[in-house]
Amino acid sequence: MSPAAFDLETLKAELSGKNPRLILKTALESFDNIALSFSGAEDVILIDMAVKIRPDIRVFCLDTGRLHSETYRFIETIRNHYGVALEVLMPDPAGIESLVRQKGLFSFFEDGHTECCGLRKVVPLKRMLSGLDAWVTGQRRDQSLTRIELEEVEWDRALAAPGQQLVKFNPLTHWSSKQVWDYIEAHEVPYNPLHRQGFTSIGCEPCTRPILPNQHEREGRWWWEDDAKKECGLHAGNRQGNP
16 A cells, blocks of 8 residues: 555544554555564564564664664664564764764763754664655653654654655554563563663663663653653654644
8 A cells, every 4th residue: 555545544543442463464464665663672572573464574773873782782683583684774974973073972961862863863764764655663652741642553744755655653552561561571572681770761872771660661761851852853743743
């Protein structure tokens, strides 16, 4: 199916509140030109489900150049465990060199993470998405204030290229962290070893730290900024609605 022939409102009503596997199966059956984004524990669950539906599913991840060493090794664990041809996206070196030359390696502590994340994450992601009709994420509503209006399926207005119609599926929209980890345990899904060290939401090494008991799972991301700003730009349209 092409996005032009896609009836989003009808499908949104059909998928509302449905289980993640059905949402994912519908996504993979509706679009040939679709890929799954991988970074956290939630995304590995979706890979685990997806390869049983479509073994040749495209899976990609972002290498920002500043990930933990454990995360780099985990990327290879996923590649080997599921036998997927994992596509690793990297930022444009010229843009990173210019930023570091002008502001140093840790400017985000002073002026926010938006500029650095834009170069290391958003630009490579947009490059990838420009060639797709749809993509799948592991976002959940309870992860942050910026995700409380998340839908199971939506138009991605924020990251689509000019003139592009891009559909985003979020099969885990209504799942909790407990449901995620119950699935991981039950199906023996690989997970980043940093989770055993108190890291709940894992991003770049300078911008991620373990959380304390009873803190929200994304409290360790960009901890020096307000909760309402805790998005890197990959899902900037979460609270913009779907016109």
